[in-house]
């Protein structure tokens with residue numbers, strides 16, 4: 001099985017060994033990078049390990065601003081941070097359903113990528129909080145529009161991708177369309193690109209809600225729909241999103257960003 005390093009539209013797929021970090025670090029010596037994360041309700045428990053692991057592995061030596069959104073600003077324990085790193089804490093409503101918390105991220109992104117972030121950062125990286133950095137994740141992931149291949153589907157036939165297949169949803173992707181199944185737990189890009197992406201996804205989410213439907217994988221379905229018709233300029237291999245319970249781990253030499261195992265029922269209620 002050959003693992004591709006280039007998409008059919010000639011965007012690089014980033015694996016260990018495809019880039020020289022010294023060259024890239026130099027190119028980005030004044031780049032400002034944001035990391036956007038929600039830690040709402042019980043998910044606050046994941047925040048400190050997430051941030052501590054980010055301090056160890058994420059954009060080391062660069063300017064980083066963490067944008068943390070939580071309903072428990074007063075409970076946040078701040079990690080020890082490197083010089084030039086900033087932690088911004090923002091209040092966000094706690095939706096009852098975990099699906100709504102997860103989708104709320106798109107709405108917040110439409111606001112922040114328009115009003116605050118353009119003056120503060122050049123690139124934004126959006127992540128799930130129930131994750132830990134486990135190896136280097138650096139400026140090699142920066143690009144205009146960047147998405148990560150879902151680690152459960154990197155060897156799958158397109159027909160097996162769990163895109164939204166109901167035409168009534170705005171996230172609908174017809175059979176035969178689409179290139180990869182991307183996971184919403186890590187994506188990013190230039191601030192104005194994430195503004196466009198979040199606007200499109202949020203619009204779709206709202207339209208679906210009006211019709212009383214919810215895409216099969218919530219905002220991940222809308223993200224996939226957007227990326228079928230707006231191709232990412234860089235694609236991250238499953239090195240950048242891995243879960244140790246998955247098969248084919250021997251193909252993934254660097255496991256850079258790992259899912260934390262959780263009891264879904266307990267943590268979501």
Ligand SMILES: CC(=O)N[C@H]1[C@@H](OP(=O)(O)OP(=O)(O)OC[C@H]2O[C@@H](n3ccc(=O)[nH]c3=O)[C@H](O)[C@@H]2O)O[C@H](CO)[C@H](O)[C@@H]1O
Nearest residue numbers: 038039040041043098101102128129130217218219220268
């Ligand atoms: C294997 C699997 O089932 N994957 C799906 C599941 O991912 P996950 O099981 O990874 O979703 P999740 O429970 O991590 O929720 C996504 C993120 O929303 C935030 N959050 C969520 C709930 C909450 O009470 N508080 C909070 O802060 C938090 O940043 C979290 O990491 O659901 C997502 C929701 O769209 C995607 O569809 C994923 O494909």
Ligand SMILES: [Mn+2]
Nearest residue numbers: 128129130185
């Ligand atoms: Mn998650």
